[in-house]
Amino acid sequence: MSSLTVTGLTKAFGATPVLTGVDLHVPAGGFTALLGPSGCGKTTLLRLVAGFDEPDSGTVAVGDRVVAGAGRGVPARQRGIGFVPQEGGLFPHLSVAGNITFGLPRRRRADRGRVAELLALVGLDADLADRAPHQLSGGQQQRVALARALAPEPALVLLDEPFSSLDAALREDTRRAVLAALAAAGATAVLVTHDQAEALSMADQVAVLRGGRLVQLTDPRTLYRRPADLDVAAFVGESVVLDAEIRGGRALCVLGALPVDGVAADGPARVLLRPEQLRLGPPLGAGARALVHAVDFYGHDSRVWLTLAGGGTVTARLEGTQLPAVGQEVTIEVAGAALTFPAGARAARPVLADPAISGTRRDPAARAG
Amino acid sequence: MTVALAACVAALALLPLIHIAGYTADVGWSGVRELVLRPRVAELLWNTTRLAAGTVAVCAVLGVGAAWLVARSSVPGRRTWHVLLVAPLAVPAFVNSFAWISLLPGLDTYAGALLVVSLSYFPFVYLPVVAAFRGLDPALEETARGLGLSGWAVFRRVQLPQLRVALLGGCLLVALHVLAEFGALQMLRYPTFTTAIYDQYRATFNGPAATMLAGVLVLLCLLLLLAEVRLRGHRGYAGTGRGAVRPAPPVRLRALTAPALVALAGLVALALLVPLGALAYWLAGGTPAGPDWGDLAATTGTTLALAAAAAALTTAMALPTGWLAVRARGRTATLLERATYLGSSLPGIVVALALVTLSIRVTPWLYQTVPVLLAAYAILFLPRAIVPVRAAVEQSPPLYDDVAASLGSSGVDRLRRVTLPLLAPGLGAGAALVFLAVVTELTATLLLAPTGTATLATAFWSASSALAYGAAAPYAAVMVLLSAPATVLLSRHTRRGPTP
Numbered sequence: 001m002s003s004l005t006v007t008g009l010t011k012a013f014g015a016t017p018v019l020t021g022v023d024l025h026v027p028a029g030g031f032t033a034l035l036g037p038s039g040c041g042k043t044t045l046l047r048l049v050a051g052f053d054e055p056d057s058g059t060v061a062v063g064d065r066v067v068a069g070a071g072r073g074v075p076a077r078q079r080g081i082g083f084v085p086q087e088g089g090l091f092p093h094l095s096v097a098g099n100i101t102f103g104l105p106r107r108r109r110a111d112r113g114r115v116a117e118l119l120a121l122v123g124l125d126a127d128l129a130d131r132a133p134h135q136l137s138g139g140q141q142q143r144v145a146l147a148r149a150l151a152p153e154p155a156l157v158l159l160d161e162p163f164s165s166l167d168a169a170l171r172e173d174t175r176r177a178v179l180a181a182l183a184a185a186g187a188t189a190v191l192v193t194h195d196q197a198e199a200l201s202m203a204d205q206v207a208v209l210r211g212g213r214l215v216q217l218t219d220p221r222t223l224y225r226r227p228a229d230l231d232v233a234a235f236v237g238e239s240v241v242l243d244a245e246i247r248g249g250r251a252l253c254v255l256g257a258l259p260v261d262g263v264a265a266d267g268p269a270r271v272l273l274r275p276e277q278l279r280l281g282p283p284l285g286a287g288a289r290a291l292v293h294a295v296d297f298y299g300h301d302s303r304v305w306l307t308l309a310g311g312g313t314v315t316a317r318l319e320g321t322q323l324p325a326v327g328q329e330v331t332i333e334v335a336g337a338a339l340t341f342p343a344g345a346r347a348a349r350p351v352l353a354d355p356a357i358s359g360t361r362r363d364p365a366a367r368a369g
Numbered sequence: 370m371t372v373a374l375a376a377c378v379a380a381l382a383l384l385p386l387i388h389i390a391g392y393t394a395d396v397g398w399s400g401v402r403e404l405v406l407r408p409r410v411a412e413l414l415w416n417t418t419r420l421a422a423g424t425v426a427v428c429a430v431l432g433v434g435a436a437w438l439v440a441r442s443s444v445p446g447r448r449t450w451h452v453l454l455v456a457p458l459a460v461p462a463f464v465n466s467f468a469w470i471s472l473l474p475g476l477d478t479y480a481g482a483l484l485v486v487s488l489s490y491f492p493f494v495y496l497p498v499v500a501a502f503r504g505l506d507p508a509l510e511e512t513a514r515g516l517g518l519s520g521w522a523v524f525r526r527v528q529l530p531q532l533r534v535a536l537l538g539g540c541l542l543v544a545l546h547v548l549a550e551f552g553a554l555q556m557l558r559y560p561t562f563t564t565a566i567y568d569q570y571r572a573t574f575n576g577p578a579a580t581m582l583a584g585v586l587v588l589l590c591l592l593l594l595l596a597e598v599r600l601r602g603h604r605g606y607a608g609t610g611r612g613a614v615r616p617a618p619p620v621r622l623r624a625l626t627a628p629a630l631v632a633l634a635g636l637v638a639l640a641l642l643v644p645l646g647a648l649a650y651w652l653a654g655g656t657p658a659g660p661d662w663g664d665l666a667a668t669t670g671t672t673l674a675l676a677a678a679a680a681a682l683t684t685a686m687a688l689p690t691g692w693l694a695v696r697a698r699g700r701t702a703t704l705l706e707r708a709t710y711l712g713s714s715l716p717g718i719v720v721a722l723a724l725v726t727l728s729i730r731v732t733p734w735l736y737q738t739v740p741v742l743l744a745a746y747a748i749l750f751l752p753r754a755i756v757p758v759r760a761a762v763e764q765s766p767p768l769y770d771d772v773a774a775s776l777g778s779s780g781v782d783r784l785r786r787v788t789l790p791l792l793a794p795g796l797g798a799g800a801a802l803v804f805l806a807v808v809t810e811l812t813a814t815l816l817l818a819p820t821g822t823a824t825l826a827t828a829f830w831s832a833s834s835a836l837a838y839g840a841a842a843p844y845a846a847v848m849v850l851l852s853a854p855a856t857v858l859l860s861r862h863t864r865r866g867p868t869p
Binding site (some may be wrong): 047050051052075076077079080081082083085089091092093100103148149151152272 | 790
């Protein structure tokens with residue numbers, strides 16, 4: 001295993017800049033997720049690291065060895081970097097065993113024991129070895145692709161959105177199997193994804209890319225609790241963003257005077273809350289008054305759309321089955337502290353990015369009507 | 370590098386067209402008027418167009434009708450009928466013509482030509498239309514019924530528009546084949562441009578007259594291609610849903626089952642049983658001494674060798690064009706690909722004539738040699754190789770190259786272990802299609818084969834021209850046997866047309 005260090009990497013396709021100076025360090029043995037919306041340059045970064053494309057400037061180093069930039073261009077085949085593409089990319093003319101042993105030296109390709117070992121590593125039965133790729137399920141194909149990448153014992157493994165083509169149930173199992181295999185192999189791994197839940201749950205550090213630039217590089221908890229700006233906040237989870245006035249270490253806003261996370265100077269600001277910080281109380285309770293506008297019930301929890309007495313809408317995520325009815329009057333209490341951002345910060349639209357509910361964003365007004 | 374190779378291939382494909390255009394310019398307007406504006410040319414034009422129009426009409430009716438019965442009705446034995454309806458493609462048109470004229474010498478009329486040529490070419494309409502019928506999503510028809518349309522209105526407003534591209538493609542193929550047909554019409558003594566060009570060439574070796582006739586023929590071909598593009602339009606019918614189309618429930622024929630069976634049986638009898646029966650008849654009672662086995666074996670050997678060489682050469686030439694069309698999509702690639710299609714849509718007699726004239730003038734040492742013959746085969750049959758090669762390149766995206774590189778495989782190693790194995794089926798299919806086309810090629814071979822070199826087609830031709838039907842039959846039988854496996858394959862892969 002080796003660390004990966006990317007310094008000042010830039011790349012443009014024609015006149016379109018894709019990466020504009022990316023710095024990134026992945027420690028040896030670590031699992032880093034490159035998270036970003038589509039078109040942010042994360043796949044380009046992966047291809048530059050793998051050696052499929054040449055950077056315009058900047059360097060890529062695996063361990064202490066510079067493999068790209070600074071006048072060096074080590075071809076992909078000499079970098080010792082494993083690659084797992086989207087949908088697996090298994091060679092269709094080779095069996096599972098033929099795929100797994102593709103990167104091994106010729107004399108070791110006939111070693112059935114090694115094939116069985118690698119299949120076991122990714123949690124597959126040894127009797128799959130003679131199947132053709134098209135006879136495997138999507139999840140099995142991904143696992144075989146990982147086994148193929150791990151077979152030559154690479155210094156680093158790159159995974160390019162490997163779970164995006166799988167359905168929800170299969171995705172969970174495959175993720176767990178991949179994590180276990182990577183841990184067992186002790187490989188350094190970089191995963192590209194646009195799915196924040198995947199990045200937060202799998203990686204031990206997350207690099208958020210936006211517009212060809214690294215915006216934040218930190219562990220998942222810090223990323224969720226203390227996002228660098230409101231856009232990142234909205235991208236990694238649902239958010240409630242309110243205008244506020246900071247006075248004496250408290251944020252005064254429509255939800256009342258909220259404790260502030262960290263130190264904030266007095267004056268106008270914007271504050272970020274997560275919907276799970278909002279609690280509902282009885283109509284005559286202490287908090288701000290609001291009307292229940294719509295309720296999205298998901299089973300494990302629910303989202304409640306609330307219209308504030310002073311106008312504006314916020315969302316709360318509630319556990320349990322004791323849910324308010326639409327039209328009911330409630331009060332909102334806030335648990336925990338609010339995170340402050342400068343007053344001019346761009347208002348981020350709430351992004352519903354929980355995989356269980358992706359695609360269910362709807363207009364609450366229409367819903368309530 | 371690849372672009373340069375593909376450009377050379379395109380230039381070769383366009384060589385006959387360029388030659389004829391250049392020749393016309395040399396002759397000048399007065400020469401063209403003298404050679405083209407003649408009653409003889411008008412007569413040929415009338416003969417050619419009425420035969421082409423008639424054949425297209427008959428083939429469209431036969432093809433769509435048969436396709437509907439096989440793909441959409443409850444007629445018994447639909448799979449068998451499908452194979453039997455594709456099978457006439459295994460019998461070259463000139464063999465079919467030989468069979469009919471040897472049985473009914475009175476067929477040397479317009480009606481006779483129309484009958485024989487239609488029976489040979491209706492599968493060109495049947496195949497794409499049956500594929501289109503099978504690809505129709507029954508959900509669309511159900512939706513139309515749900516909107517209150519009658520059965521006939523559903524056919525006219527929902528099915529027919531979706532069949533249009535397939536039907537037009539099939540009709541274009543039939544028309545181009547009629548324009549290019551030489552052997553069948555010569556045997557029926559029905560004069561068209563091809564037979565006139567051949568006679569002119571044989572009788573007087575008269576370059577200008579033959580070339581000008583070829584020019585008119587080329588013009589007809591170009592008009593047809595343009596008309597098809599205009600009629601087809603730019604609209605494609607893209608499916609909006611994903612996933613496999615579920616098969617439609619067949620339409621119950623009930624009392625019409627017997628007439629439908631009789632119609633299909635009649636068509637198969639005329640298109641397949643008559644030529645095969647005639648061949649069997651002449652084989653059985655043809656020559657008292659029986660076939661000359663040694664000569665037959667030698668001719669078969671020559672044919673197979675020529676076909677194998679042409680297949681290898683043409684497939685190799687198809688590789689750069691097919692590769693570019695997928696890996697470097699864009700104007701240049703499209704232009705280079707279309708150039709080969711345009712070149713191959715010219716009749717064999719035109720290509721052969723152009724190559725004869727050019728080789729005599731520019732490279733006399735190549736006149737009547739195998740390389741020129743192979744070049745003609747390549748020009749005529751390039752698209753048959755390009756289409757499957759292109760499909761194979763599409764099956765092998767650059768991703769596999771990247772993955773192999775990340776696994777430590779070098780350029781040469783990747784070519785050997787990834788690219789070639791992935792392309793092999795496409796290269797094989799392309800080579801097989803070219804091989805089979807060459808086995809039954811008559812016109813270009815007649816003009817270009819080195820003196821003393823006889824293929825199955827030319828040996829058959831000289832025997833049947835001498836009215837030695839019994840001596841001709843064995844050559845025809847071998848050609849049919851060699852073509853049969855490809856035809857069976859074609860009936861399985863209905864989604865691909867018979868030719869691009």
